[in-house]
Amino acid sequence: MLTYQNTYLDDLVDLPNTLDHMLEDLLGSQNFETLGLHSVEGVWPLPQSITSSPERYPLNPQAFYFTYGSQSAAQEGCSVLDEAFKRYFSLIFPDYSSGYGFLRFSVDKPFTVQVSVGRNDCDSYPDEDSSEQYTLSVSAGQAYLKAETVWGALRGLETFSQLVYQEDFGSYYVNKTEIEDFPRFQFRGILLDTSRHYLPVQAILKTLDAMAFSKFNVFHWHIVDDPSFPYQSRTFPDLSAKGAFHPMTHIYTQLDVRRVISYARMRGIRVLPEFDSPGHTQSWGKGQSDLLTPCYSGSTPSGTFGPVNPILPSTYKFMATLFKEVSSVFPDSYIHLGGDEVNFSCWKSNPDVRAFMLKMGFGADFTKLEAYYMENIVNLTAALNRTSIVWQDVFDYHERIPKDTVLHIWKGVPASYEAELRAITKAGYRVLLAAPWYINHISYGQDWRNYYTVQPLNFSGTEEQKKLVIGGEVCMWGEYVDATNLTPRLWPRASAAAERLWSDEKQTSDVDKAFPRLKDFRCELLRYFSFSDNAHGIPITHHRTLFYEVCLTYTDASVSLRLQAGYPGRASLCRTLQTRVPRCLIITDHVTFLSI
C-alpha cells in the first residue's frame, strides 16, 4: 500500500492528474499477465465451436469501429445493423458511455469489427427459416464477423460483446478467438402473460433486451386470457374498452404493439401473438356480446358464461375478422391459437349446444365439438397464410388437424412429455416443448439446474421424428407475476434454458461446469441493466472495473480528502489531501469530482 500525505491545495485542483499518477504507481507495481484471468467460456450460451488463445488485444473505445465488409450484401443504412452497432458499442464499453471513460493510458491502434452478411434482409422480419449461423474471427486489430443473414450477425455481435472484458484497471481487452456458431433449435422462445397481470410496455422491452443477451429469438405474447383483454383492437375496440383491467391505462394500443414488434425485430426476435380460444376467454365476453356460451342452470340461463359459443355462425364471422386484423398487425407467419383447457360443463348445460351436438352427430362427446371449433379456427388462419400453433390438448382429442400445425407441449413430468413428444412426432407434426420450463413455478434453491438438465430429444423415435422438434419455450405465466417481480424471477433462470436450446448438448451436459459461467453471465446482465448502487453519489464503478472513491471529512475550516484507487480484491492506493476549502464544497457525483 502506498500512502501520500500532507499534500495541499494544488493537488486538490489537480485531482484527475493526481489520480492518474496514483494509477501509474499502481500499474507499475503489478504484473499484468497474472491478472488477465478471463476465460472465453464466459460466452453464454456456449457457441458450437470456439477456440481461443491467451493472446489478447486492447480495445480503446475511442479507436473502435464497426464496419461493413466490402463484399457484404448489407451496407451502411441497414437499419438492423446500424442500430445494433450503436447498441453494442454501449454494451461493450458501458463505463465509456456512462461518463467514466476519462481514464486513458495511451492511444492504442484502432480495432475494427468487420461485419459481412450474405443477404440484405435489413428491412424484413426474422422468421422460422432465418439462419442465425455466424462465424467470428478475432485477431490483431480486427475481428471478422460473417453471417448469412443480419439475424446471424446480431447473434455474432452479442457473442463478440461477451468476449470483451474489462481489465481490473478499466482497460478493455479481447482475446484471439475463432468461433463457428449456430443454434441447435430454431425456435427458442419466452412466453409472457399480459392478461393475468398487465405488464407495462417498458417491462416487455426490457425483457426483449435480456432475451437478446441469451439469444432467445421468439417472444410468445400471451396477450389476452380470462382475467383481462389488454389488446386494443382496431376492429373491435370494445374488447379492451370493456375487457381490460382499465380501458386507458391497462391496454396495449396499436402504437404500443408496433413498438414492441419493431424493438423485437431490431434484436432478431419474432413476436408470436396468442389469442387463446375457445377456453380462457372470459374477458372477451365483456366487449363482444353473444360470443361466449350462456351457461344454464336447469332450464334457465344462469347469467354466467362459458367458452366461446361454437354453434353460432356469428362466432366464426367475428373470429375471421379478428384474426384478419391480428395477421395484419403481427407480421410473424405463426399465430398461436391456444385451444387448451376447455371446460365442457357450460356447453353441456346449454340446450342449444346440446341440440347442435345431436344435429352434427357428435353424440355426447364434447371433444368432437371442440375439435369442430378448432378446425374452423385453424382453417381461418390458414386462409390468412398463417401457420397455427396450438397447445397439445388439440392433438390429444383430435387427430385431423392440418399437417403444418405446430403442437405445443405444456403438460407433465419428463415421462409424460417424452411420451407426448413421441406420439406427436410419430403422427408427423412439428412440436415445441414448454413442459419442463414452466418458470413461474418457483421453489427454494438453484432450480435453474432443473431447467438446464432437460434433454429435449430424449425420447424414443427416429431421426426424422427428432427433426420435428423445432425448439422450446420458457413460460412465465402471470398469476403471481407483474412488473414488480418479473425481471428477477425470469433471469437468470431462463438463461439456463437458453443454453439448452442453443448449444450442443454434449458440450453442455455438466451442470456444475455451467454454474460459474452462469454466475458471471448474471453479473454481466446486472451491468447491462445498470443495477448500480450510487446512493451517496460516491463514484463507484462496478464489478471487475477499477474503482475510486473520495472520502471527505470536515473540521471547522478545513477539509481532509482521501482518495482511494485500486481494484477488487487487491491492495489499494490511498492519498490524503488536506486543505482549507469553503465548507460548501460537497462532492455529490463523479461529474463534480472530475471538475474540481
Added chain:
Amino acid sequence: PTVDCLDLCQMLTAEPVFQASKYGSLWPLPQKVQISEVSFKLSSASFRIVDAKASSAGPSCSLLQSAYRRYYEYMFGSAKKQWGSKNNRRSDPSDLTELQVWITSPDSECDGYPSVTSDESCEYLLFLVHVMFYRSLETFSQLVSEDEYGAKSINATIINDFPRFQHRGILLDSSRHFLPIKVILSNLETMAMNKINVFHWHIVDEQSFPYLSRTFPQLSEQGAYHPYTHVYTPADVKMVIEFARLRGIRVVPEFDTPGHTQSWGKGQKDLLTPCYSGSKPSGSFGPVNPILNTTYDFMAKFFTEISTVFPDGYIHLGGDEVDFTCWKSNPDIQKFMEQQHFGEDYSKLESFYIQKLLDIVASTKKGYLVWQEVFDNGVKLKPDTVVHVWIGGRSDKEMSNVTAAGYTTILSAPWYLDYISYGQDWQKYYKVEPLNFEGTDEQKKLVIGGEACLWGEYVDATNLTPRLWPRASAVAERLWSAKNVTDIDDAFNRLSLHRCRMVERGIPAEPLFSSYCLHEYKGV
C-alpha cells in the same frame, strides 16, 4: 395453460375473488375500528397535519414534522401535482382540513430512540386525534381513499389501536449478499408502512464481513466481499439507524459467534480455531477459538464499539449452529477440555464461550438476544435475555420450554421467508398463531413477538423487495392485530389493496394473485 391438473383443481376450489372489505385497505387491522358512512373531502391545498395544542411534541420535534411531510406526500402525491390548481375555494363543512396529532405522554421521545418499552398505542376520532406515537399516521393515510376522479375523501372513523406484540421484526442478511444502503432504506420505509418496528440486521456471517469497524478496520478490509464497495461505513450505519428512528424502528444488530464466523478470521488473526488433520493443522479454520484470552480481549473491545454505534438496548449475539468437528480435531482444545473437566461434551465448551461473551456484553449495559441453541445447551442466561426460536418442526415445544424457564422469547420458525414456493404462501404465514403452545398465561406473556427472516443465500438487491413484500405483511398483521383477526378472505381483500398502496408508493411489492393495481409499478 398455466397450471397442471393438480393445481387446476386446487384453483377451482380456492381461487380468491376480490371483494371490498368493510375495513377498506387497513393493514395491519387496528384493534378497534368503527367506520361510519359520513364522508369528508380532503383537499391537498387546505389539508394540514398539525400538532394538537395539548401535545407534548411541537414544531421542534423533527421526527414528527418529517413524518407529517412524508404522509402528506403519500396521501396527495408530490407537491408538484398541485401547482396548477389555485385554491381560492373556501373549505366547506364537509371538508376535513386538519389532522391534529396529540402526543399524550409527557415525554414525546422525539429525540430518543424507540425502545422495547415504547408505547405505540393510539386512539383517534376524526377531527380530534390523539396520537401517542408514530403508527397512527400510517393508519390515517390508509383511511384516505381516492375516487375515480382522483378526489380524496375519508370517512368518519374511530380507531383505538395498539400492537398485540411489542417486538415485530424483519431480519435482513447482508453477509451472504451485500445489500446496498438504498435497498435497506427503502425496506425500512416499507416496514413502517406495515408497522414493523424492529430491523434485525444480520450484518455479518461466514461469507462476508461488511461492517466497517473503527476499532478493527481490517475485519472488513479483509473480510468483506470488497473492501470499499461492499462495506457499511460508520456513516452508512448512522444513516440506517437515523432513518429507522424517524420511522419508529429499532435497529438490532447481530454479530453471530462462535459459529458463522469464517469471514471474521480473514482480518483477525488467531480468532478462529485452527482445524487439524491428524497431528498437523489442516490450514482451515473452525468456530471462534474459545480457549484463548486474546479472543475475549478482542470481543470486549469489539462489543464496546458495537454498544456505542448501535443505540438500541439489545444486541443479537447469535450462538446458533456451532459445528464441533474442528474443535474436536484441535489438540489444544482437547487439552483445555480435559483441564475444564468437560469430558467429551463440546456443548459445554460452547457454553463456556457464550457465558464469557454474555458477561462481556452485559458489562456494556446492553441486553441481548440469542438463537435458541444457546438456551437448549443450558447456558446460564441473564433473566432479561430474549431467546429467539427458529428451528422448525416442534417450535411450539421449544416456546413452551423457553417460557417455562422464565425467559422472554420471539418466534421466527414459521416465518423463514427465504423459503419460497409456488402460490399464495402468505396465507401460511398469516395462519400462524404465536401463542399456540402449551403453557400458562404467565408463560404466554413472555412471548414478546416475532420476526420474519429473509436469509440471503438467494437474495440480493435484484429480488429482495418483491420477495419480502407483501409476504412479510402477513406476519406484520399477525403480530400487530388482535388474536381473532383470522378471516383469510377479508385479509386477502385488504392485503390486495395494501400491496397496491405499497406499489403506488414506489415499492415493488409482488402481486397476491391475478389482478391489477390502478397505478402499476413504474420502476421498471
